[in-house]
Amino acid sequence: MERLDDERCSLSRDGARSALERLLELTEVTAVFVKRGLTERGLSRARASVLWVLHHRGPVTQRELSDVVGVTPRNITGLVDALETDDYVTRRRHPNDRRAMLVSLTAKGTETMNKAQEDFSENAFHLFFGLPPQELDTFLKVSGRLIDRVRGYAGACHDDPERTSPLS
Amino acid sequence: MERLDDERCSLSRDGARSALERLLELTEVTAVFVKRGLTERGLSRARASVLWVLHHRGPVTQRELSDVVGVTPRNITGLVDALETDDYVTRRRHPNDRRAMLVSLTAKGTETMNKAQEDFSENAFHLFFGLPPQELDTFLKVSGRLIDRVRGYAGACHDDPERTSPLS
DNA sequence: TATTGTTATACTCTATAACTATA
DNA sequence: TATAGTTATAGAGTATAACAATA
Numbered sequence: 001m002e003r004l005d006d007e008r009c010s011l012s013r014d015g016a017r018s019a020l021e022r023l024l025e026l027t028e029v030t031a032v033f034v035k036r037g038l039t040e041r042g043l044s045r046a047r048a049s050v051l052w053v054l055h056h057r058g059p060v061t062q063r064e065l066s067d068v069v070g071v072t073p074r075n076i077t078g079l080v081d082a083l084e085t086d087d088y089v090t091r092r093r094h095p096n097d098r099r100a101m102l103v104s105l106t107a108k109g110t111e112t113m114n115k116a117q118e119d120f121s122e123n124a125f126h127l128f129f130g131l132p133p134q135e136l137d138t139f140l141k142v143s144g145r146l147i148d149r150v151r152g153y154a155g156a157c158h159d160d161p162e163r164t165s166p167l168s
Numbered sequence: 169m170e171r172l173d174d175e176r177c178s179l180s181r182d183g184a185r186s187a188l189e190r191l192l193e194l195t196e197v198t199a200v201f202v203k204r205g206l207t208e209r210g211l212s213r214a215r216a217s218v219l220w221v222l223h224h225r226g227p228v229t230q231r232e233l234s235d236v237v238g239v240t241p242r243n244i245t246g247l248v249d250a251l252e253t254d255d256y257v258t259r260r261r262h263p264n265d266r267r268a269m270l271v272s273l274t275a276k277g278t279e280t281m282n283k284a285q286e287d288f289s290e291n292a293f294h295l296f297f298g299l300p301p302q303e304l305d306t307f308l309k310v311s312g313r314l315i316d317r318v319r320g321y322a323g324a325c326h327d328d329p330e331r332t333s334p335l336s
Numbered sequence: 337t338a339t340t341g342t343t344a345t346a347c348t349c350t351a352t353a354a355c356t357a358t359a
Numbered sequence: 360t361a362t363a364g365t366t367a368t369a370g371a372g373t374a375t376a377a378c379a380a381t382a
Contacts (some may be wrong), residue, residue: 011297011304013289019308020292023198026311029318030195046372063340073341075373082371099340099381121181124188127317129179135306136179140187142299142307143194149295150197214349231363241364243350250348267358267363 023146037119041112042086046071048116050079051088051105055113059104061094088112191314205287209280210254214239216284218247219256219273223281227272229262256280 038048049069054060057068062080066073080103083089088109094100105113128136206216217237221228225236230248234241248271251257256277262268273281296304 010301011293011299013293015304016292016296017289019296019304020288022308022311022315023194023295024202026191026315027195027198027202029315030191031199033318034192034195044371061340071372072374074343074375077342078372094340097340097382101341120188121185124184125179125181126321127191127314128184128187131179131310131313133178135310136183136187138303138306139310140190142303143190145299146295147190147194147197150201153294212348229363234363239349240351242352242366245365246349262363265359265363267356269364 037123041116043112046075047079047083047088050076050083050103051109051113054089054103054105054109055117059102061097061100061102063100065103083109205291209284211280214243215247215251215256218244218251218271219277219281222257222271222273222277223285227270229265229268229270231268233271251277 035045038045043051046069050065053065053068057064060068062073062076065080066076069076069079071079080089080091080101084091087106089103090106091101091103094102131139203213206213211219214237218233221233221236225232228236230241230244233248234244237244237247239247248257248259248269252259255274257271258274259269259271262270299307
């Protein structure tokens with residue numbers, strides 16, 4: 001914090017490599033952690049993605065689920081089937097378009113997502129508590145920049161901007 | 169950088185939540201990026217994990233692959249079958265234990281992993297280039313702390329310390 | 337014609353359980 | 360007995376393709 005950073009182009013090959021290694025490690029442990037939390041609730045990532053979208057957008061058609069979740073309509077049929085069997089969601093016909101199905105959260109589904117959101121906040125607090133605010137700021141700033149860069153040269157093409165769920 | 173951080177306990181619920189949201193977004197785009205890179209090489213995550221272990225440990229038994237990669241021996245059989253079909257690895261009998269198989273990289277497998285490692289460094293450099301060194305330091309420091317915390321209260325039990333591959 | 341959701345089919349990754357051949 | 364790897368089987372998630380009902 002004392003050093004003047006007049007060595008701002010000093011990124012070495014090795015430094016870059018170990019930085020990416022650490023980023024991947026962070027990615028890995030986070031993914032394992034998220035998956036573990038979902039498994040404890042009896043949810044897979046794919047099914048949780050569907051619930052997440054329903055929780056934040058309200059009732060939507062399977063077509064929209066397909067677009068937002070990022071899997072084919074065929075797979076949405078399977079995921080909604082499973083979630084319906086477990087009483088997380090219900091299907092009903094769209095009032096204006098008789099081809100389409102409207103998928104909604106049941107009471108159990110809503111309750112599950114509310115609880116999940118509480119636990120999310122709780123976990124977030126424990127995870128970031130005690131970090132010096134300035135370090136947290138820098139972490140968020142760098143994270144944002146990395147996100148932009150990865151998005152940037154990760155194609156800039158077929159990345160659907162609609163897909164913004166933190167679960168998938 | 170100028171502010172004295174005498175507000176070091178000021179983490180709000182909202183601040184924590186949005187921090188975790190950003191972390192998950194970073195995790196997500198990184199995972200997508202990694203998967204895309206693997207797909208371009210015709211590799212899945214699971215198969216790449218096996219190649220990664222072989223690249224870093226040399227020929228190992230399927231039992232060891234099972235332990236390190238973190239899937240059942242049955243699945244190692246399947247993954248090695250597929251990698252053998254595609255000429256990435258070969259199987260031979262273990263010289264001292266006729267029950268066991270020794271799995272090794274072929275020339276193609278070695279070449280693939282060398283190229284992957286080059287690309288890894290290349291990507292790392294482009295990803296982190298231009299960041300002020302002090303910001304990068306802070307990012308790595310906070311990342312390390314988050315990794316420790318997630319590992320810490322993500323059970324502290326069934327996390328096998330052998331499983332340290334950045335791919336799985 | 338185009339779109340919505342489904343049936344049919346297939347591939348990958350994952351797991352458990354039973355079996356074999358060796359230790 | 361215990362271990363290494365396999366066969367057998369099952370389930371989840373993914374995909375494409377063909378089809379029915381509707382727009």
